[in-house]
Amino acid sequence: MPTTELDGFTFACGDTVDSLTVAYRTYGDYTGSNAVLVCHALTGSQHVRGRADGDDRGWWPDIVGPGCPIDTTEYFVVCANVPGSCHGTDGPPADGPGGDPWGTAFPPVTVPDWTRCQRRLLDTLGVDRLHAVVGGSVGGMNALDWARRYPDDVHLIAAVATAPRLDAQCLGLNAIARRAIRGDPNWNDGDYYGGAHPDRGLALARQLGHVMYLSKASMADKFGRRTATTDTALPADPAAEFFATRDVESYLDYQADTFVARFDANSYLYLLRAMDAYDLAAGRPSVADALAAFDGDALVLSFTGDWHFTAAQSATVADAFRAGGAAGVAHHVVDSDYGHDAFLVDSAAVGPPLADFLAAGTDGAAVTDATGGV
Numbered sequence: 001m002p003t004t005e006l007d008g009f010t011f012a013c014g015d016t017v018d019s020l021t022v023a024y025r026t027y028g029d030y031t032g033s034n035a036v037l038v039c040h041a042l043t044g045s046q047h048v049r050g051r052a053d054g055d056d057r058g059w060w061p062d063i064v065g066p067g068c069p070i071d072t073t074e075y076f077v078v079c080a081n082v083p084g085s086c087h088g089t090d091g092p093p094a095d096g097p098g099g100d101p102w103g104t105a106f107p108p109v110t111v112p113d114w115t116r117c118q119r120r121l122l123d124t125l126g127v128d129r130l131h132a133v134v135g136g137s138v139g140g141m142n143a144l145d146w147a148r149r150y151p152d153d154v155h156l157i158a159a160v161a162t163a164p165r166l167d168a169q170c171l172g173l174n175a176i177a178r179r180a181i182r183g184d185p186n187w188n189d190g191d192y193y194g195g196a197h198p199d200r201g202l203a204l205a206r207q208l209g210h211v212m213y214l215s216k217a218s219m220a221d222k223f224g225r226r227t228a229t230t231d232t233a234l235p236a237d238p239a240a241e242f243f244a245t246r247d248v249e250s251y252l253d254y255q256a257d258t259f260v261a262r263f264d265a266n267s268y269l270y271l272l273r274a275m276d277a278y279d280l281a282a283g284r285p286s287v288a289d290a291l292a293a294f295d296g297d298a299l300v301l302s303f304t305g306d307w308h309f310t311a312a313q314s315a316t317v318a319d320a321f322r323a324g325g326a327a328g329v330a331h332h333v334v335d336s337d338y339g340h341d342a343f344l345v346d347s348a349a350v351g352p353p354l355a356d357f358l359a360a361g362t363d364g365a366a367v368t369d370a371t372g373g374v
Helices: 111-125 138-149 166-183 201-213 216-222 248-261 265-277 287-291 311-324 339-345 347-363
Strands: 001-012 016-027 037-041 076-080 130-136 154-160 295-305 329-334
Touching: 001 111, 016 111, 037 111, 037 138, 076 111, 076 201, 111 138, 111 265, 130 138, 130 347, 138 154, 138 265, 138 287, 166 201, 166 265, 201 265, 201 339, 216 248, 287 311, 287 347, 295 311, 295 339, 295 347, 311 329, 329 347, 339 347
Parallel strands: 037 076, 037 130, 130 154, 154 295, 295 329
Antiparallel strands: 001 016, 016 076
């Protein structure tokens, strides 16, 4: 797994680390004008197209790769794990200056920290101006931050299933997720690396996240009120033997178990905070003012069944790009019941507009525009 060391990285909070390890992957060959930066979602990694050792398919295997919408025979794709995460880039689980894990002594991270880290990584790779930045969910916020922070360094912005900021409902749900982790007796104020990890708290937090990522229609279709058996790490309540266990419970338990095996509780706290804190218009009069320096083309892609980042929120982003003077803007709305997860699982709907946008901007044949919002 490739890594690079960034000397003297200063976070938005004001803390500076002497060296920041950044884990990344590249796919394809760089020609000088074909670089595409892909920004991962909350718990994603640099392995957008499978691990180097072939252990898995990556998190977007039907979108990035040879012959895929982001075609690695045509584009040089870069994906970096963000600071604060646990997939190779420094974060709470990484060793600190004294050799022990940082834990909660690691500096608080923000989405702009991710953007500046990516810019510095690209400098080490010899990449100046990007053909495109593509990201979904909080990775879409990361992509939007590129349009604000480095507008001259990117030609195309594709922001998928995202918004300029979280709404109050999502802020509240994320707060409950963090409380679940901090309420686990094994959390130990974040200093748990030498003993038992707060797996129950992390499992509950992730289950809450999965409910956010699905729509009512998709949950009704996938689970309904069907019963199932489940083997959860959580203690059963006294009435459990009398009442049925639902299929949706079994699904959530499975998702929690697999997540706890691959992710770190402190990192989850850090990344949720970064997403909660992000506001594209921070320090500017409006979102349009924040995007006014970007003069390329912008694709905002949303899904009708997504209540985590709604199509209406995406419409405000598209309107802001237009008001800011972007060369071309399209708000492409996908009719989908998958919910927020649609950007990961509905590749048949995501792929064509994304491929055509990378090839021809908003003039791409498969790119549509819900002009005037939703």
